[in-house]
Amino acid sequence: MKTSKAHKSVLAALTSLWLANAAWAGDYVVIVNKDNAYPVDKAFVAKVFTGDAKSWKDGSPITAVDLPEDNPVRASFSNDVLGKTVGNVKAQWAQLIFSGRALPPKQAASDDEVKKLVSANKSAIGYIKASSLDDSVKAVLK
Amino acid sequence: MRIHVSTVARAAACLAANIFCHNAQAFDFGDSFQLHGFGSQDYLQTTHNTYLGADDRGTWDDNFLGLVGSFRLNDKSILWAQLETSSMDTTHFTWFFIDYQFTENLRAHAGRVKMPLGIYNEYIDTKFLQMSTLEPAIYQAASDFVADAYNGVGLDYTQSLGSSGELLWQVYGGDTYDPDPPDGTHDRRAFGGRVTYTTPVDGLRLLGSVIRIQNELLATRQLINETHAIYSIDYVHNDWDVKSEFGTHTLDHVDSRGYYVQVGHAFGKWTPFARYDDITTDSTLSSNESYYQKTLVVGLNYKLASNISLRVEDHFNRGYALPVASGEVPVGLGTRNWQLFAAGIHFMF
Numbered sequence: 105m106k107t108s109k110a111h112k113s114v115l116a117a118l119t120s121l122w123l124a125n126a127a128w129a130g131d132y133v134v135i136v137n138k139d140n141a142y143p144v145d146k147a148f149v150a151k152v153f154t155g156d157a158k159s160w161k162d163g164s165p166i167t168a169v170d171l172p173e174d175n176p177v178r179a180s181f182s183n184d185v186l187g188k189t190v191g192n193v194k195a196q197w198a199q200l201i202f203s204g205r206a207l208p209p210k211q212a213a214s215d216d217e218v219k220k221l222v223s224a225n226k227s228a229i230g231y232i233k234a235s236s237l238d239d240s241v242k243a244v245l246k
Numbered sequence: 247m248r249i250h251v252s253t254v255a256r257a258a259a260c261l262a263a264n265i266f267c268h269n270a271q272a273f274d275f276g277d278s279f280q281l282h283g284f285g286s287q288d289y290l291q292t293t294h295n296t297y298l299g300a301d302d303r304g305t306w307d308d309n310f311l312g313l314v315g316s317f318r319l320n321d322k323s324i325l326w327a328q329l330e331t332s333s334m335d336t337t338h339f340t341w342f343f344i345d346y347q348f349t350e351n352l353r354a355h356a357g358r359v360k361m362p363l364g365i366y367n368e369y370i371d372t373k374f375l376q377m378s379t380l381e382p383a384i385y386q387a388a389s390d391f392v393a394d395a396y397n398g399v400g401l402d403y404t405q406s407l408g409s410s411g412e413l414l415w416q417v418y419g420g421d422t423y424d425p426d427p428p429d430g431t432h433d434r435r436a437f438g439g440r441v442t443y444t445t446p447v448d449g450l451r452l453l454g455s456v457i458r459i460q461n462e463l464l465a466t467r468q469l470i471n472e473t474h475a476i477y478s479i480d481y482v483h484n485d486w487d488v489k490s491e492f493g494t495h496t497l498d499h500v501d502s503r504g505y506y507v508q509v510g511h512a513f514g515k516w517t518p519f520a521r522y523d524d525i526t527t528d529s530t531l532s533s534n535e536s537y538y539q540k541t542l543v544v545g546l547n548y549k550l551a552s553n554i555s556l557r558v559e560d561h562f563n564r565g566y567a568l569p570v571a572s573g574e575v576p577v578g579l580g581t582r583n584w585q586l587f588a589a590g591i592h593f594m595f
Binding site: 156157158159163164165173187188189191192194195198199201202203204205207 | 280282284312314316318321322324326328341343345347350355359360368369371372374375404412448449482483484485512552594
């Protein structure tokens, strides 16, 4: 009986952990600098992060910021917004780089680093876990 | 200037960097300069015929190291350059050009630019990005189906078709840059273009490319026209990678044709693939085994890390057009049925 209760506790804990991660992994928000007033929709964000859009309406170059490849938020963003796996997007960027056609997004190590880069750069755009959002940046796509 | 470098040592150093820095990124020297690279080391062996320096004793001389640097000059222009080296060649710049963005849809390049031809030509050296170690027959140097680069000017224009997809129009002109032009000729003017249709179907693109080159015979200064054309279907979606291309090449009334169909599917870190290749280097001699080659390729990729892959593949050949075209086997003296085995490691950063 004690063993069975212990098993149930472990199972409950693991289930909670899995559910928490599952909910967290899909819960991202796209952010821009607070002074950026340009309209941003899902199609535009997809173009930015696949190399098809390189500048804002005023002609200034877009600075896109990615999270690390193994970050679950990146996987979720890549599937939902870009419609591709992280691996496919990486291969697509590599083709552009080694053809001399486009430069890849900057890569930040964490949500805090993404926010720091975006808040310091008017032309930057990135994405973070929704729960990491604060008033240092502006959310444009949830 | 000939520069002797230890290619294997360089490859080993880059490989070590990638292994110890699992998520190795480009070297980013601030906002202006980035350095990326790629490399490969392959072993080749044939059962019969000599090709790419490989025979039944095998060779390790198939290796390559490339560095791609980009320097942002201002908001609208970037300077690009690729430096390459291998054990079979000197270190030299493959291409270098300035890219200028007029508008979101219109860009220009000026300098030495890799010809936009087919699916692979611009990144043909980056084996990590390809399914197989030996590229499809129409891309192999011996076939002469593709041209290397041009010294001149090119324009790219992206045209949105709304929900119907997008067209990328590319046109260019200049002099050809070919480190190994046809014997007795000097490449001259080249004009060409490629249109890429990104369809509404996720991952599906259709491409059509053509180049017209004027060659000058050194002995008589006579001009001979040369035309290359490639028509392509490219489908990459989730774990599937399907490609097929048909190419033609005409030089001084000699017609060559080739096509391939290639399929690969990723199962986690493993990607098995298969390809059927068919090439005829002289259409008037298409039944002569010295001028045709039909190949079934089967292989397996393994992703050791996100930017390092191992690969093994076997090529089952009938006909030996490519060894003849490369000058390694005399006409009529090859073995019709032969195999080529390749294994290697490829990386990029």
